[in-house]
Amino acid sequence: MAFSISTADARALRLMAFDVDGVMTDGRLHYGPDGETLKVFHVHDGHGLKKLAASGVTLAIITGRDTPMVARRARELGIEHVIQGREDKAVALADLAGRLGVGARETGYAGDDEPDVGALQWAQIAFAPANAHACARQAADHVTRARGGEGAVREICDALLALREAP
Template identity: 65%
Template sequence: MRPVDDSVSALAVRAKARRLKLMAFDVDGILTDGRLYYGADGEALKAFHTLDGHGLKMLAGAGIAVALITGRRSEMVLRRAGELNIQHVIQGREDKGAALGALAAELGLQADVCGYAGDDLPDVDALQWAALGFSVPNAHRCAREAADLITESRGGEGAVREICDFILDTRGARPL
């Protein structure tokens, strides 16, 4: 994982990560590779990486609330969230910064304990609102520039696990 701005100290970023109580993720382009697959009957299919799923479970197990915020509506997202016991799923929202802020308020949290991972223009407000923003190398430039950290892994290819491992590592919970 690398910082977007070299002037930001690694210690400051790690301190922010250590304080997180809520970590929210975009779906398409972060939990998936961003491609949309359509079946013959018009159903939309998404591919999720098992490494990411386990990372999300470990994050929740460490007491960090996990949320998914996506601009699309998809039964596949609800199914995956159910498999991972993710309680906070917000779908059909392009105003992701407002959605993240509303969820944080509902949970009694301020921005300084919230993180967000996103990859495109609808994610920029959330990346800027959160105390710590993550993006992926295959994200649109606007999201990469708004983030604090860029993963080594691409979206849908273990980037979420990398984020989870980083956060857990700041708390001394070294993932295996």
């Protein structure tokens, strides 16, 4: 699959942040009998995230909701930077990048809806899953073939790794 992201940009990447609902999950919310919200994550995505982190890219999660499942999944994956309950995702991403000493040209973001558009536009590399809202797909550099929660994150990680390792 051809990506509209350059090898140079992929190699310069130091920070890759992901939205959760609609990117790391399929965007549906499941409510349990006690009113708790349940999220379903794909194991393939997790493996891709671990590989991308092993290549030297710092991973982050930026999400509008605040749930213990996201914190747990981040711990399982070794993702240290987790920002929950933030609708101003562009500001959150820029603040995190600044704290890490990373510029916009070294930052990537994956999002699927209107609250993600500012972050998609701020980052040098922007991804949206196949089932993202039109505004996010338009703001992204690349739209995955896979849907959110169904391998989109793995597709992003694999593409970035292939570009970073290309001769």
